[in-house]
Amino acid sequence: MTQLLLTLGKTHRQKMSFSSSEQPDRFAYQETSSTDLPRKEYYESENVTARGEIANDLPPILGTLCAAAKDKYFEDGMDSEYSIKIIEYIEQYGDYAINELAHLILNEIVDDEVASEALRQLGHIDHPASYKARLWLLEKSLLACSSAMVRDGALLGIALLDDRQAIPYLKRAIQQEQCPELRESIEQVLEQLESAY
Amino acid sequence: MPFILRTIRKGRWLLNKPSETQEECFARALNDLQLSEDNKLSIWYVEHDHSNLERLVTALGANRDHLDNIDYILLDDQWLLELGIQSERTEGNTPDQEVNQRWHYDLVEISADNHKALTKALLDQGQIGRVLPKQLLWLIEQAIVSGDIDFDKLKPGMQKKFPVRRPNLPDSSCPGRD
Numbered sequence: 001m002t003q004l005l006l007t008l009g010k011t012h013r014q015k016m017s018f019s020s021s022e023q024p025d026r027f028a029y030q031e032t033s034s035t036d037l038p039r040k041e042y043y044e045s046e047n048v049t050a051r052g053e054i055a056n057d058l059p060p061i062l063g064t065l066c067a068a069a070k071d072k073y074f075e076d077g078m079d080s081e082y083s084i085k086i087i088e089y090i091e092q093y094g095d096y097a098i099n100e101l102a103h104l105i106l107n108e109i110v111d112d113e114v115a116s117e118a119l120r121q122l123g124h125i126d127h128p129a130s131y132k133a134r135l136w137l138l139e140k141s142l143l144a145c146s147s148a149m150v151r152d153g154a155l156l157g158i159a160l161l162d163d164r165q166a167i168p169y170l171k172r173a174i175q176q177e178q179c180p181e182l183r184e185s186i187e188q189v190l191e192q193l194e195s196a197y
Numbered sequence: 198m199p200f201i202l203r204t205i206r207k208g209r210w211l212l213n214k215p216s217e218t219q220e221e222c223f224a225r226a227l228n229d230l231q232l233s234e235d236n237k238l239s240i241w242y243v244e245h246d247h248s249n250l251e252r253l254v255t256a257l258g259a260n261r262d263h264l265d266n267i268d269y270i271l272l273d274d275q276w277l278l279e280l281g282i283q284s285e286r287t288e289g290n291t292p293d294q295e296v297n298q299r300w301h302y303d304l305v306e307i308s309a310d311n312h313k314a315l316t317k318a319l320l321d322q323g324q325i326g327r328v329l330p331k332q333l334l335w336l337i338e339q340a341i342v343s344g345d346i347d348f349d350k351l352k353p354g355m356q357k358k359f360p361v362r363r364p365n366l367p368d369s370s371c372p373g374r375d
Contacts, residue, residue: 073228073231074206075206076204076206076261076265076266076267076268077258077261077262077263077264077265077266077267078261078262079262079263079354112213113208113209116208120265124263124265146214147213147214148208148211148212148213148214149208149209149211149213152207152208152211153208156265156266159266159329159330159331160330162331178215179211179212181207181210181211181325182211185207185327188327188329189329192329192331192332
């Protein structure tokens with residue numbers, strides 16, 4: 001049985017413009033084997049080295065890519081250099097890339113529009129190996145990000161994955177959502193998932 | 198009264214954060230209403246009873262690189278009179294020829310003041326709608342079957358969503374998109 005561990009640790013690598021003392025918390029997705037039922041939880045650690053942490057040899061492309069995409073205009077359904085590169089990067093680095101993206105999005109380091117676009121792309125990617133990590137980041141972003149635009153991007157990624165596993169997260173998001181228009185959109189996606197299969 | 202329709206990205210029209218001002222939201226919404234070099238804005242007309250809305254949104258959703266949601270905003274066309282904005286019928290560019298010929302218009306000679314006033318009217322009075330990708334896929338499929346949408350005019354990334362027709366397709370240049 002697969003157990004999902006979602007870790008909140010500290011990075012061991014210099015990122016973006018942060019000094020070591022300014023490093024934001026590191027969110028990471030981790031998958032381990034267990035006989036328990038599948039579950040998701042968070043823990044905090046100073047020395048996260050297990051699978052799921054960002055690889056030390058991972059080129060720091062995503063931060064640069066996201067920074068370069070700031071002020072770009074994205075259109076629904078249209079490819080962009082940014083969206084194509086995000087997909088390529090995740091296909092190449094799998095969960096490691098998702099963890100890098102989680103760090104950038106959940107710590108709200110990148111521009112809201114850029115984060116929203118990245119989350120939408122997580123729903124488009126045909127890459128089974130990173131599926132669980134992508135779903136995790138989408139659920140987490142929907143519940144935790146302070147920007148309505150970013151939450152909307154996460155919601156659309158979830159709608160694209162069309163996975164009933166997201167139903168409890170959508171129900172929770174409806175309860176806590178303060179933006180009425182976005183709450184309506186979450187209800188629309190919930191209806192889609194509940195009527196699936 | 199009929200409505201004008203413009204495709205948008207809904208997230209840009211939401212109050213993004215509680216601390217955000219209306220001006221910041223306004224500035225972001227303007228991104229979805231960029232004028233052409235000759236100060237025109239492409240819009241579509243929706244009948245008063247919304248009878249053409251589904252067909253129109255399906256055609257617009259089909260005119261993409263790949264399947265995605267489609268977000269749109271509707272505004273009572275009386276606002277164009279109110280703001281003194283003129284429109285002229287021009288041919289649209291979707292895979293549905295009837296949609297292109299009947300319901301596409303350009304708003305013309307839009308001044309900076311009119312542009313701002315129209316954006317404000319849309320923000321304050323517009324009705325935002327969304328069709329999710331899964332539903333849009335079904336709508337496009339039905340439109341292809343009925344002949345409303347010309348399959349050959351779909352872009353490769355969209356065509357590959359319809360496997361029955363797939364043997365005739367060139368490979369998509371987009372990596373890994375589902």
